Amino acid sequence: MRSQKLWPLLFMSFSLWAQESDLIQIQSVSYPRNSKASFCKRPLEMLDTIVFHHSETPTTQTPLQINQLHLNRGTPSDPWYMVAYSFQVQAPYLGTTVPASGVFEGRPLDLVGAHAGSQAFIPMDVEQKRLWDEGQILCGKEGEEFKLDPKQLNNVGNIKANVTTLGIVVIGNYARFGRDNPNGYRPSKVRNPTSQLLDILARTSCQLQRKNPRIKYLRWHNYYNSTTCPGNIKNFVPQIRALAKGYGCEFK
């Protein structure tokens, strides 16, 4: 009888230990999805790269609003399944206090994201090639049979970057104001990520590497495409790598 009463206590202390061992708390969000849209599934061993983005929206947009924006961006002939990124980060700009900082789950990690650009293809390593050859990347719609999609490879055997990467978006705009970016920062007031945001990105990346040891690269959106995204965050990737090293993680 006494031992039965102890079980919940033991379980609680284990849960607390598990939370303390995490570098950062990632909050889950229940996102609406479009069941008419197709998407692809992947084993987590396929992942080797984290790609940073900014949303080019105000910082006050919520993860649910970003999801809704992405659902809206689809068309009846090309619907979008849900938010394109695997994680969303809310953080205030320097000198402001809203929104409160937080990391939120986005598209589940075992679903291929839609963030690096559908025309960006990259070579696979031996393990990724094996997973592809075994037919472990399957595409389809909810409630239907998932199948191999040859369009995930280009004519030289490179794979879509979306399949081997996961996207982390920082909600906000870290690029300069201009014709191509009317939501950007005022040219005379350069906007860089705060040290708190850099630490959040380092902790999140390190935590992901701890759980998925094949993740070893930190990249940014315009590594794959000619775009202003992720603005000045790109310049701080070496600093994010250095901070992650402080938490025991190595990134290239």
Add this chain to the structure above:
Amino acid sequence: MRIQIILVLALFMNVAHATEKEMRHLFHKYDAIMLRHRVEHIDSVFTKAFLDAHGGREEFIAMVKELPRDELKSLQPPEFSWKKSMKEEVFFATLKPLGSENLKSKSSEIHSGTQFIIVKEKGKLKIDGTVSDAH
């Protein structure tokens, strides 16, 4: 029945044509603001919500005035593409960067850009925000 289908198609094409024309007009005025500092167009190009998110109309004008102004080149009609979103009366548009033809010939880089969120405010198309290109 056939006549009805033709009438519906004709109506649809007419609406699409009118939207295309209005979109072209919107981006022409947008370029006049961003390239020529013609800030008198601001209220007809951006929604009130967009301007408020930038600290208000005056702050936005100050931002525009910090951009380089080019009066010498003639203002070319902007090249853009747009599509209707899943939501009624919301459109997404992509503006082709200036000089991108030259870039394209020199590099095989893939270009993706800012998506402009266009909504109807008091019956007129206006820019309500942007979102980074993804997919």
